[in-house]
Amino acid sequence: MLPPKLANAFRNMISPETRDTVGRLFLTDGRRHWKGYAISFVFMGIMAATTSGLAYLMGDVINRIFVEQSSSAIWILSAAVLALSITKGFAAYGQAVALARVGNRIVADNQKRVLDRLFAQDVAYFSGSHTAEIMLRFNTGAQAARNVLNLIITSLGRDLLSVIGLTAVMIIQDPFMACIGLVVMPIAVGGVRALIRKVQKIFSREFHAAIKIMTESIEAFQGIRTIKSFTMEDDQRAKIYERIDRMEKASNRMMRAQSQSGPLMEALGGVAIGLVVMYAGWGVLHGGRTPGEFFSVITALLLSYEPAKRLARLNIDLTTHLLGARMLFEILDRPAVEADAPGTPDLVVESGKIEFDDVFFGYRENEPVLRGLSFVAEAGQTTALVGPSGGGKSTVMNLLERFYEIKSGTIAIDGQKINQVTRKSLRRSIGFVSQDVFLFSGSIRENIAAGRPSASEEEIVAAARAAHAHDFIMGFENGYDSFVGEHGAQLSGGQRQRIAIARAFLKDAPILLLDEATAALDSESEAEVQKALHELQRNRTTLVIAHRLQTVINADRICVVEKGRVVESGRHDELVAKRGRYFTLHQLQFAGQQERLSA
Structure with a gap:
């Protein structure tokens, strides 16, 4: 004492x-x-x-x-x-x-x-x-x-x-x-x-x-x-x-x-x-x-x-x-923000129809990014989002995967509101390829297998072939066991992009998100990967962000997004005929391409 x-x-x-x-x-x-x-x-x-x-x-x-x-x-x-x-x-x-x-x-x-x-x-x-x-x-x-x-x-x-x-x-x-x-x-x-x-x-x-x-x-x-x-x-x-x-x-x-x-x-x-x-x-x-x-x-x-x-x-x-x-x-002590409530059902994707209805969202208070955005991505079709930078295109993909929660409105897949289903089931149903590719500091095999860890060696190789990545992978001394370095620093931009596409092939999700997926590729590689992406998009609902309009000319539907709203939508030829905002963007890009070609 x-x-x-x-x-x-x-x-x-x-x-x-x-x-x-x-x-x-x-x-x-x-x-x-x-x-x-x-x-x-x-x-x-x-x-x-x-x-x-x-x-x-x-x-x-x-x-x-x-x-x-x-x-x-x-x-x-x-x-x-x-x-x-x-x-x-x-x-x-x-x-x-x-x-x-x-x-x-x-x-x-x-x-x-x-x-x-x-x-x-x-x-x-x-x-x-x-x-x-x-x-x-x-x-x-x-x-x-x-x-x-x-x-x-x-x-x-x-x-x-x-x-x-x-x-x-x-x-x-x-x-x-x-x-x-x-x-x-x-x-x-x-x-x-x-x-x-x-x-x-x-x-x-x-x-x-x-x-x-x-x-x-x-x-x-x-x-x-x-x-x-x-x-x-x-x-x-x-x-x-x-x-x-x-x-x-x-x-x-x-x-x-x-x-x-x-x-x-x-x-x-x-x-x-x-x-x-x-x-x-x-x-x-x-x-x-x-x-x-x-x-x-x-x-x-x-x-x-x-x-x-x-x-x-x-x-x-x-x-x-x-x-x-x-x-x-x-x-x-931080609340588990992404913890689903007990009894929350899983998302069941039947056709893959995506609906945005009057969606409002901002990353910061009093700074809205989406201002009543509405559009429909029909099942099994490719829908492209185009428009000037800062309009909210990438935000659409962030919200679809529930990386952020909307302020108001609804987002639904096959009639199921995504904020009423489990996040894991939602994200399992979505494949994503971004222009900002992130690779883990492991081997090429491990990075491709991240799309589906249980995949066999044959499935990994098949995914790499589909993404036109197999040939350059086999050109490395250790093939699929080659290490990519931190953030994939030992690979070129195009090589990183094709590994990311192979990862999406392997995941084989019914919904596909492409954010300028071919932006880092040269013309020859882009042509090959576009063919692979075309195969990947078949029978899937695909949402594409594109700044180069030539990559989405064949999309089933094109939505022009400006200041957080869809201001125009339709097929390429329909939008050109309207001579509206899409026509202006198309003319600007076409004129720029013509100038570069003539130079």
Whole structure:
């Protein structure tokens, strides 16, 4: 039982936010892994007991061997010291392994929980958060949960039990000398209180500085072609250097604040040891005390110094990990935006008819992108969306896959409102090929198989042949096992595009979305892929975004989208005959092509 003043001091040191975070960690991860922590705690108790036993034996060693000069005591006490030391060594190994196993399991569990929660967020969350911040939360948060629990368990099991055991030895040997030594703890606890808030503020700034460094570094590495093309190296270097310098200064301030408890503990420890030496030396020389009692108390005091110092600065050490734990909880507490309500039916695609009816949507408040957009994409036909950039064409595809939710209106497939069916069934029914192809940093085979992971080797090759990708794939040394690099950096734009088309072939979905799917191809490759796409579009409902009108001349229906509305629709020849907005766009492109040809 701690003295009231000391207990109050500890309570005042711990903020309500810290208590809530630590309490939640113990109620979640701590409770799930209590058996592992209990085993580790037992080993720590053995370590504390053997440490106390060694300090106590020091009195007998001095008195029996050096004062009484007993030969038999040499063997007995040496054996006892050896047994205690071996036991302590095995206990230290046991607690380290047990604690590491539990800690590693906590990190793995939390990373899985965070990953699940992140996958349950919508695209808007990722659009509004930088990858660096998400990754820092993913890794640092999971690690912090383990570090907080391990630090507290270690402090209670190893340090606190050691201090209690060694204090008991001092009290048994000489209560007054024990009181002199124990005077260090309350003063030390009070001395570090002022440092905690300072450390919290500094660490918060340091954390945000680390996010800035990671953010700007990732962007610089990913945009290295742009940086080199515009000779931006010096500007980027200067900007990141400035962030690094700020981080260095914050880290130095952090280290100074954390280290301020050291001189206090050193000074107080020296005072305590000096007082014990004075009192014990006088007692041995003039008060009839035995040298063994003196050495036993000194040994216990010296052995308790390090664990007492760690206990005194526990809250400071916790501060650097608690922020990470709170970051973890911020992710885990986010509502699962894409979680379907229980009992939500799956989408059943029979023909694939798509209907947009008076749809309003904006990515930001008071900035509408779609303003009452309506159109129908008939089943089994190709519907093209054309028009100037910024009109809302790509937004139509984002909404069809429910990457975002509409503000009002309805979107339906075969009469089923897509916001009333499960997202997985909706997205399983849609194949998508974009002009901005994303490839995973694996092999070509793995990237094609992403369309249907259960596909056989023959099906993967057939999809690649259909996308006119097989020949260039086999031209690589490792064929389908060739690695594509980060974001497919080791492939040309046309090669990446054809792998994406092969992926769509393999998925074999009844609805197909093409967003400038041939934009990155040369004329010869485009002609081949257009043939493949024509086969892919057969008997499927296809929605095409096109800026080059020549690629959609044969579409069953063309919708001109401007300012969030469909302003014209019909077949190519019908729209040209109307001499409306489509005719104007067509004439502009045709005139531009004629000028390029004549040049």
